[in-house]
Amino acid sequence: MSGVPADAFDLQALRLDLADTCWTAIEHFNEIASTNTHAMRAGVDGAEHGTVYIADAQTGGRGRGAHAWASPAGSGLYVSMLLRPALAPGDALWLSLAAGVAAQAAVRSVAADSKRGLKVGPDLRVDLRWPNDLLVGTRKLGGVLTEMQAEATRVRFVVVGIGINVHQQSFPAELATGATSLAIEQIATTRQRLLLALLRAVHHEVQALTAVTAEARTLAQQQLRIRLEQGSSWMRGKRVHVGEENAYVGTTEGLDARGFLLVRTDAGELRTVLSGGVRAAE
Known part of the structure; x- marks a missing residue:
């Protein structure tokens, strides 16, 4: 084998499946320090709205604050999305919250597909902890890291990074009691399937939050707030x-x-x- 993960991405299929969305380009890395760090640099260099960066492994994956995000090769979904929304900086938090809702929906979708027709226990209950954590019970399944560059009245660009544990069967001792994965929760899926569901869900959230009229954007925020309060304990x-x-x-x-x-x-x-x-x- 040449180091290609058994659960490899099919980039051509992804691009075809996402042709009707806001995602204009997908860049893949076998290994990178951090997809978010790379995307932030690309944003400064003029990368276009809708560029997606995915990696099989991260050597310096980042979570909120100074926390690291464990990113072993082929075991999780490590993705960052670059957006250039016509938003005021004060509205950017909604993109981060929407990404969490989208990630929750994507995980629920692949979990339902995994268990369809099988008598293997109850549906996976995925919770959202403000502002950026995906939980199963008390254990962390994934997280969202949103960063941006902005001027006083407008956002230059936003990078939304999402990490989801997929195939891990165990974690380092310091994470063992606080982390979980889809595999540990008995959900069999592929990173490709999860990524496709995630990008489609984020696309729909972004379209609503960046609608042309202020009235439509405000309505989208209000509806998102209701869904967050209903979908999170x-x-x-x-x-x-x-x-x-x-x-x-x-x-x-x-x-x-x-x-x-x-x-x-x-x-x-x-x-x-x-x-x-x-x-x-x-």
């Missing part, structure tokens, strides 16, 4: 721990009009989580 009524420095505990009360998480502290104060993440309160 973390958005309302969840006891959470917020932050590290000046941390506090409270109960989630949905999203504000910009997509930020609202948390009611134990002292009764309604606070807005503007950055970082949350975890379940002990």
Whole structure:
């Protein structure tokens, strides 16, 4: 074998299947430091809207903050999408949240296909933890990392990176209790099938959020907020721990009009989580 993963991508088939979407180019790497880092550099160099970067392995995969994303060869889906949306910087969070919804939908789709006609247990329950985590129970299945370059009133470009654990049967000791994969959850699929479902789902979300009229964009944001609150156990009524420095505990009360998480502290104060993440309160 020449180092090609057993579950290899068929780029020609992908391009044909995505011909009616916003994805204009697909670049594949056997190994790269980080698809997001590469996409950000490509954005600066003028790469076009709708360029997709996928890799079989990442040597420096990144998660939120300073967290690394384990990216062994052929085991997961590592993809970054470059977008040049006509949006104000304040609306960019919706693209990140929409990517999470799209990833959730894609995983549910391939899971349903995997179990169709088989009596192998209940449907896979995939949860969304604000702002960027895909969970099965308490274990992390995937995540979204969104980065952008912007001016005061407009976004120059956005890079939406998504990592999903697909074929891993085990994880390093430091991740073993907090991570899972589709294989561990008894979902048999291919990275190609998952990528196609993901890119189609993200396309539909992007089209809605970047509609021509302000009224249509606002409606898309409102509908996305409703779907997020309905599709996640973390958005309302969840006891959470917020932050590290000046941390506090409270109960989630949905999203504000910009997509930020609202948390009611134990002292009764309604606070807005503007950055970082949350975890379940002990």
